[in-house]
Amino acid sequence: MTDDEERSGTEGEEPPQPDIRKLAALWQGPVDIRSLALTGTFVLLLFYTLYFAKSFFMPIFLATLLNFLLGPAVRGLKRIGIPQAMGSALVIFAVLGAVGYGVYRLSGPAAEWFEKAPEGLRRAELRVRQIQQPVEGVRQAAQEVEEQVERITGGERVRPQEVKFEDGTIAGALMSRTQAFLAGAVIMLILLYFLLASGDLFLRKLVRVLPTLSDKKRAIEIARETERHVSTYLATITLINVGLGVLVAVAMHFAGMPNPVLWGVTAGLLNYVPYLGAMITVGVLTVVSVLTFEGLGRALLAPGIYVVINGLEGYLVTPTMLGRRLTLNPVVIFVGLIFWGWLWGIPGALLAVPILATFKIVCDHIEPLAPIGEFLGR
Numbered sequence: 001m002t003d004d005e006e007r008s009g010t011e012g013e014e015p016p017q018p019d020i021r022k023l024a025a026l027w028q029g030p031v032d033i034r035s036l037a038l039t040g041t042f043v044l045l046l047f048y049t050l051y052f053a054k055s056f057f058m059p060i061f062l063a064t065l066l067n068f069l070l071g072p073a074v075r076g077l078k079r080i081g082i083p084q085a086m087g088s089a090l091v092i093f094a095v096l097g098a099v100g101y102g103v104y105r106l107s108g109p110a111a112e113w114f115e116k117a118p119e120g121l122r123r124a125e126l127r128v129r130q131i132q133q134p135v136e137g138v139r140q141a142a143q144e145v146e147e148q149v150e151r152i153t154g155g156e157r158v159r160p161q162e163v164k165f166e167d168g169t170i171a172g173a174l175m176s177r178t179q180a181f182l183a184g185a186v187i188m189l190i191l192l193y194f195l196l197a198s199g200d201l202f203l204r205k206l207v208r209v210l211p212t213l214s215d216k217k218r219a220i221e222i223a224r225e226t227e228r229h230v231s232t233y234l235a236t237i238t239l240i241n242v243g244l245g246v247l248v249a250v251a252m253h254f255a256g257m258p259n260p261v262l263w264g265v266t267a268g269l270l271n272y273v274p275y276l277g278a279m280i281t282v283g284v285l286t287v288v289s290v291l292t293f294e295g296l297g298r299a300l301l302a303p304g305i306y307v308v309i310n311g312l313e314g315y316l317v318t319p320t321m322l323g324r325r326l327t328l329n330p331v332v333i334f335v336g337l338i339f340w341g342w343l344w345g346i347p348g349a350l351l352a353v354p355i356l357a358t359f360k361i362v363c364d365h366i367e368p369l370a371p372i373g374e375f376l377g378r
Contacts, residue, residue: 055183058351067192067195074088074091077091091196106265241272255305256293257285285306328377340352361373
């Protein structure tokens with residue numbers, strides 16, 4: 001073959017065609033559709049189960065998260081010679097004592113604020129009446145429209161539907177909710193104790209059933225890394241929220257707000273619910289400030305201070321302390337809050353971000369789920 005023929009053959013050569021068998025292997029229509037249908041059915045059944053069995057699953061989720069948070073403390077006690085079962089009991093009793101003491105200290109200020117609430121509401125009513133004066137013309141126009149409607153309808157006025165409350169309904173609902181809360185708290189505490197006291201029991205059982213040594217090492221590595229990152233995340237978020245609560249309490253004290261410790265604890269707890277928690281806190285502080293102070297500028301001082309503190313925490317402190325690996329996508333956070341809030345109410349909204357963060361960390365350490373973890377992150 002001459003050089004011209006070889007060159008012409010090279011120039012006229014078509015690009016390599018893809019292997020039809022490989023393309024066929026990648027596209028298997030019926031199998032993919034059936035798998036997608038089964039996956040969708042499983043997800044729907046899972047959500048259905050979580051919704052209707054929330055009284056069962058909620059204590060389990062909360063106990064699991066607290067196990068990640070308190071597990072390092074139990075292991076620290078074990079290293080100094082305290083048995084794991086006794087150390088678990090000591091840690092749980094310490095947490096219960098701290099929570100009980102906090103509730104006891106806050107019950108007085110909360111009761112005092114609720115006692116003063118009627119007087120503050122009367123002052124707010126007077127201010128609302130003053131605000132209503134400029135819009136008196138709007139009310140008169142609405143009255144004229146109503147009279148026109150009465151003439152059109154033959155003088156018959158549409159009566160508002162009366163709502164009757166049965167005696168004991170509210171008290172019964174509160175009693176049932178209190179009983180359900182106490183039952184769930186007892187179940188959660190018992191399960192938490194067994195999880196803390198068992199230590200690495202389930203990990204050891206998992207290692208025993210795995211067939212190869214490489215699988216055993218991989219399982220131990222994934223479990224340790226996941227537990228370490230989840231514990232770090234929960235401890236860091238808790239520390240940030242405690243610091244935020246202390247700073248808000250101090251700021252409210254200097255701003256002249258009544259019961260500043262109460263508002264600090266409120267801000268710290270609601271900070272577990274990103275965005276929505278801050279909005280609720282701003283609303284509560286605004287209402288209390290309006291009921292407490294006379295001037296508008298003085299009333300907006302406390303909520304303005306909180307907005308500054310919360311902004312520094314959300315855009316500077318939390319990203320710096322958590323880093324990119326443990327930071328969630330804001331869209332995912334908002335959708336997760338809506339979903340878990342719809343699913344489990346207020347407890348679901350409080351648990352939404354810890355559950356999402358835990359799920360992201362698990363996905364980051366399991367190779368088939370790594371794309372989901374990347375999607376959940378920033």
